[in-house]
Amino acid sequence: MTIRAAIFGGSGYGGSELLRILLFHPDVEIAFVTANEHAGKRVGEVHRNLLGLTDASFVPAPEDLGSTDVDVAFFALPHGQAMDLIPKLRPGVKAIDLSGDFRIDDPESFEKHYKLSHSATDLQKEFVYGLTETNRDAIREATYIANPGCFATATLLALAPMVKSGLLTGKIIVDAKTGSSGSGAKPASNTHHPQRSNSFYAYKPFTHQHVPEIAQHLGKVVVFENELIFMTHSLPVSRGIFASCYLETNLNLANEDLKHIYSNFYSDAFFVRLVDGSPDINWVKNTNFCDIGTFSNGKQIVVFSALDNLVKGAAGQAVQNMNLMFGLDEKTGLIFAGGNP
Numbered sequence: 001m002t003i004r005a006a007i008f009g010g011s012g013y014g015g016s017e018l019l020r021i022l023l024f025h026p027d028v029e030i031a032f033v034t035a036n037e038h039a040g041k042r043v044g045e046v047h048r049n050l051l052g053l054t055d056a057s058f059v060p061a062p063e064d065l066g067s068t069d070v071d072v073a074f075f076a077l078p079h080g081q082a083m084d085l086i087p088k089l090r091p092g093v094k095a096i097d098l099s100g101d102f103r104i105d106d107p108e109s110f111e112k113h114y115k116l117s118h119s120a121t122d123l124q125k126e127f128v129y130g131l132t133e134t135n136r137d138a139i140r141e142a143t144y145i146a147n148p149g150c151f152a153t154a155t156l157l158a159l160a161p162m163v164k165s166g167l168l169t170g171k172i173i174v175d176a177k178t179g180s181s182g183s184g185a186k187p188a189s190n191t192h193h194p195q196r197s198n199s200f201y202a203y204k205p206f207t208h209q210h211v212p213e214i215a216q217h218l219g220k221v222v223v224f225e226n227e228l229i230f231m232t233h234s235l236p237v238s239r240g241i242f243a244s245c246y247l248e249t250n251l252n253l254a255n256e257d258l259k260h261i262y263s264n265f266y267s268d269a270f271f272v273r274l275v276d277g278s279p280d281i282n283w284v285k286n287t288n289f290c291d292i293g294t295f296s297n298g299k300q301i302v303v304f305s306a307l308d309n310l311v312k313g314a315a316g317q318a319v320q321n322m323n324l325m326f327g328l329d330e331k332t333g334l335i336f337a338g339g340n341p
C-alpha cells in the first residue's frame with residue numbers, strides 16, 4: 001500500500017524536514033503540501049536543499065478538508081491551528097500534530113503554558129503521546145498522535161530509564177539547550193544571527209511549555225513523585241538539543257550498573273544510541289538518533305542526551321510514529337547518517 005500523506009505547514013523548518021524525509025520514503029506519496037505566505041511557490045524555491053528533487057509546489061490549505069483523499073496528515077503549523085483543522089478531517093484519516101495543541105491532557109495547564117484557549121478539548125482523549133520508544137503499542141493503534149516537543153523528547157529519553165528504575169530520590173534537575181531553528185523559520189530578534197552567534201543565555205525560567213508535558217509523560221512511565229526543575233538555554237548553533245540531567249539515587253550505582261539500566265530499557269530502540277563519554281550534537285545533526293551518555297559518582301548521576309530538534313525532536317519522530325501506525329518497520333525511510341563533522 002502506498003500511504004497518501006498531506007503536510008500542513010510545509011514551508012517552515014519542521015515541514016521542510018518532513019519533505020526531506022517523506023520524498024524518499026518508499027511507502028509514501030505526498031498528496032499535497034500547504035503553506036501560508038509561501039503558497040504558490042515551488043518547494044525547491046523555498047527549501048533550496050530540495051531544489052531538483054521535487055516538482056511540487058505549496059498550496060493553500062484546502063477549504064473542504066473532509067473531502068481530501070489522504071491516509072495521513074502531518075501538521076507542522078504554529079500552536080493553535082491543528083486544533084481547528086484536525087476535527088474537520090474525514091473520519092479514519094490519521095493525524096500527526098507536531099505542535100503542542102494535543103500534548104497536555106489538562107486544559108487549564110494548556111491555556112496557562114500556551115496562552116491559548118483550546119477549541120477541541122473533547123478530542124484530547126483520542127490523542128496518543130508520540131514518544132516512540134516509550135509508547136509503541138499505543139502508537140500502533142492510534143488515529144491521532146501528539147508528537148512530543150524537541151526539549152521534551154531529549155529530556156524524556158534521558159530520564160525514562162532512571163524514573164522507571166525506581167531508584168531516584170530528591171530533585172531531578174534538567175539543564176537543556178537548543179539551537180536557533182527551534183524557534184522556526186520566521187526571523188525574530190531572539191533568533192537573529194548577530195544576537196545569537198557567540199552568545200549564550202537562559203530563557204523562560206520555570207515557565208517553559210514543555211515542563212507540564214515532561215511531568216505528565218513521566219507520570220505515565222511510572223508513578224512519578226520527584227520534583228522536576230527544567231531550564232532552557234539558547235545555544236549559538238542552528239540545530240541541536242543538548243540536555244544535562246542531574247539525578248540522585250537511593251543507593252550507590254557503579255557506571256556499569258547505570259549503563260545496564262539504559263541498555264536494558266533501550267534494547268529494542270534503534271534510534272537511541274548509548275555512547276561512551278558525552279554525546280555531541282555534531283553526530284546526531286540531520287539524523288533521527290538521540291545519543292545518550294551516562295555517568296555515576298555513587299549516588300550522584302548525570303545523564304546527557306543530544307538530538308536534532310527538527311528530526312528526532314520533530315519530523316523524524318513523526319515519521320517513526322507514522323511507520324508504526326501503518327504497520328511498517330519504524331526505521332523505514334529514516335536510516336540516514338549525519339555528516340562528519
Ligand SMILES: NC(=O)c1ccc[n+]([C@@H]2O[C@H](COP(=O)([O-])OP(=O)(O)OC[C@H]3O[C@@H](n4cnc5c(N)ncnc54)[C@H](OP(=O)(O)O)[C@@H]3O)[C@@H](O)[C@H]2O)c1
Nearest residue numbers: 009011012013014035036037038076099182184185309314
Ligand atoms: N522548530 C523546531 O525545532 C520544532 C520542534 C518540534 C516541534 N515544533 C513545532 O512544529 C510546529 C512548526 O514549527 P516550525 O519550526 O516548522 O515553524 P515555522 O518554521 O515557523 O513554520 C510554520 C509553518 O506554518 C505556516 N503558517 C504560519 N502561520 C500560518 C497561518 N496563519 N495559517 C496557515 N499556515 C501558517 C507557515 O507558512 P508560511 O511560511 O508559508 O507563512 C509554515 O509553513 C510548531 O508548532 C512548533 O512548535 C518545532
